[in-house]
Amino acid sequence: MFAEKSLREFVDMVASSSPTPGGGAVGAYAAALGSALLEMVANLTLGKKGYENKEAEMEAIVEKMKLEREKFLSLIDKDVKAFDEVMRALKMPKNTEEEKKRRSEQLQRALKEAADVPYELMRLTVGIIEDVPFLYKYGNKNAISDVESACEMLKSAFYIGKANVEINLKSIRDEEYVEKMKQEMEELEGKLKYCLESINEEKV
Amino acid sequence: MFAEKSLREFVDMVASSSPTPGGGAVGAYAAALGSALLEMVANLTLGKKGYENKEAEMEAIVEKMKLEREKFLSLIDKDVKAFDEVMRALKMPKNTEEEKKRRSEQLQRALKEAADVPYELMRLTVGIIEDVPFLYKYGNKNAISDVESACEMLKSAFYIGKANVEINLKSIRDEEYVEKMKQEMEELEGKLKYCLESINEEKV
Numbered sequence: 001m002f003a004e005k006s007l008r009e010f011v012d013m014v015a016s017s018s019p020t021p022g023g024g025a026v027g028a029y030a031a032a033l034g035s036a037l038l039e040m041v042a043n044l045t046l047g048k049k050g051y052e053n054k055e056a057e058m059e060a061i062v063e064k065m066k067l068e069r070e071k072f073l074s075l076i077d078k079d080v081k082a083f084d085e086v087m088r089a090l091k092m093p094k095n096t097e098e099e100k101k102r103r104s105e106q107l108q109r110a111l112k113e114a115a116d117v118p119y120e121l122m123r124l125t126v127g128i129i130e131d132v133p134f135l136y137k138y139g140n141k142n143a144i145s146d147v148e149s150a151c152e153m154l155k156s157a158f159y160i161g162k163a164n165v166e167i168n169l170k171s172i173r174d175e176e177y178v179e180k181m182k183q184e185m186e187e188l189e190g191k192l193k194y195c196l197e198s199i200n201e202e203k204v
Numbered sequence: 205m206f207a208e209k210s211l212r213e214f215v216d217m218v219a220s221s222s223p224t225p226g227g228g229a230v231g232a233y234a235a236a237l238g239s240a241l242l243e244m245v246a247n248l249t250l251g252k253k254g255y256e257n258k259e260a261e262m263e264a265i266v267e268k269m270k271l272e273r274e275k276f277l278s279l280i281d282k283d284v285k286a287f288d289e290v291m292r293a294l295k296m297p298k299n300t301e302e303e304k305k306r307r308s309e310q311l312q313r314a315l316k317e318a319a320d321v322p323y324e325l326m327r328l329t330v331g332i333i334e335d336v337p338f339l340y341k342y343g344n345k346n347a348i349s350d351v352e353s354a355c356e357m358l359k360s361a362f363y364i365g366k367a368n369v370e371i372n373l374k375s376i377r378d379e380e381y382v383e384k385m386k387q388e389m390e391e392l393e394g395k396l397k398y399c400l401e402s403i404n405e406e407k408v
Binding site for chain 2: 002003004005006007008010011012014015016017018019022023024026027029030032033035036037039040043044046065066069073076142143144145146148149150152153155156159160163164166167
């Protein structure tokens with residue numbers, strides 16, 4: 001698992017001339033870091049004087065973030081695997097009509113999988129950002145810059161997911177699938193923007 | 205060094221109830237990931253058919269990103285150390301006037317250091333984002349989502365830096381220092397926005 005690589009090994013692998021791990025994998029780790037920061041803020045709020053009335057919610061956030069963090073870590077591997085499948089399909093022979101057909105079918109399947117993974121990143125990220133307004137309002141005020149940092153990482157992860165879905169959609173021929181994905185992404189972006197607005201309201 | 209921790213260990217440490225590593229450390233790693241993605245895009249462009257006329261620039265980008273990446277990795281440790289110093293100063297005794305004075309002086313020094321590190325993150329990040337428009341225009345078109353992903357990570361790192369400078373400025377009494385920092389941050393943000401605009405122009 002990529003989660004077992006060191007921070008240095010991971011940036012080295014990203015930087016190399018191999019296309020994986022690439023943007024999608026980085027986005028998944030960004031989301032893991034964002035959710036970890038929110039977990040820290042909830043932890044820094046628990047048991048602190050003046051913050052007693054939201055203990056149950058803070059505990060729930062800690063539990064939730066722990067679970068989600070694990071999902072984001074496994075998305076790193078899923079993203080790399082999905083992209084490697086696309087590369088594998090692209091290298092299949094295409095000399096005969098039969099070979100061309102097989103290659104094309106394999107590629108289309110791989111492209112959908114390569115779009116589904118960053119879409120999942122977008123979906124999970126929105127599910128985390130939903131807790132940001134609450135932590136702004138009721139979290140330890142000394143950790144407010146950590147809530148902001150988490151929000152930045154999660155926004156980043158969301159838009160990295162979007163860029164990676166979109167680049168794959170360009171080569172997918174199943175129009176129904178493409179249309180459905182576009183609609184669902186738009187819905188998710190609506191939810192994201194709604195959360196970000198609530199955060200700005202809490203800030204004032 | 206934090207760079208030797210695994211991705212999983214690092215998120216675990218971020219998530220824990222200890223305030224370090226926190227947002228600043230996460231922002232520094234985000235910048236390392238962003239610069240690594242740009243390095244990958246330059247690597248994926250080098251030696252590719254149709255991209256021969258910018259080889260020298262691409263090689264220069266690879267070299268630059270390698271160096272900058274290392275700076276970002278060491279900023280993780282610097283951020284943690286600076287914040288730990290603030291915590292240490294806060295725990296100093298304040299029973300006598302003399303103790304109060306010593307504690308206050310120590311705290312003010314520590315706060316400046318804790319503001320200087322994320323400011324350095326902002327400065328270095330802008331120095332990297334400056335290469336994004338070029339990679340958009342001349343980089344391997346198949347890696348365009350990686351340029352976008354890099355840009356997201358770097359923007360995020362920049363604003364995380366800003367949030368972390370600002371929270372420290374609130375407690376710094378040296379008005380001249382605070383004013384200077386605010387002005388310099390504004391200049392940097394101007395440069396960042398200019399880069400982001402150039403990117404949007406390349407996109408169209």
